[in-house]
Amino acid sequence: MQPGGQFDMQQLLAQAQQMQQAVMEAQAEIAAAEVEGQAGGGLVKVTIKASGEVVSLTIDPKAVDPEDVETLQDLVIGAVNDAMANAQQVAAERLGPLSGGLGGGSLPGLPGF
Template sequence: MYGGNMGNMMKQVQKMQKQMAKMQEEIQEKVVEATSGGGMVRVEVNGKKEMVSLTIDPEAVDPEDVEMLQDMILAAVNEGLRKMDELSASEMKKLTGGMNLPPGLF
């Protein structure tokens, strides 16, 4: 009685799974940039949530205040990770049409 509808739904789910897998691969190739300290520290984070680049302006290196440099690095890395999370969520939302699917469903 419901067999045809269930078959169609399963095909749609499988299609969405393939699309999501492809999109996840594409996201892993993307890179976002974040800065802190007015641009004195710049990082790039990829879609695998790996920091792939770190640039520190020599003026940010003060042997008397290493803590400030550490804070700027942490701030830039955390901002890069946040930006990548936002990008990933935005890309997935395009695919799922705004459905709030639980993490790990696909």
């Protein structure tokens, strides 16, 4: 604040610009991050980018039973959901310190935020 109790608008704008840059950097890190999810004690594993793109899917042959396709489908869904939850956790960890100054609003382009 300047003498007389007035805000220094240039300083405020500079701080806002720094915060915007930090958020953009965090968003870029999150978009590049890959996380893993698994189900069935590791019988099904999936790796996704934090943006939600599936990168790889590994299914242990023990999980494949031609007479019980539903269980395999459930394991794949569980692994993807686990990976998505892990991606959201990565985003929360990286953006957590920055989100305090954003008024609790949503962050465009990030699922769940």
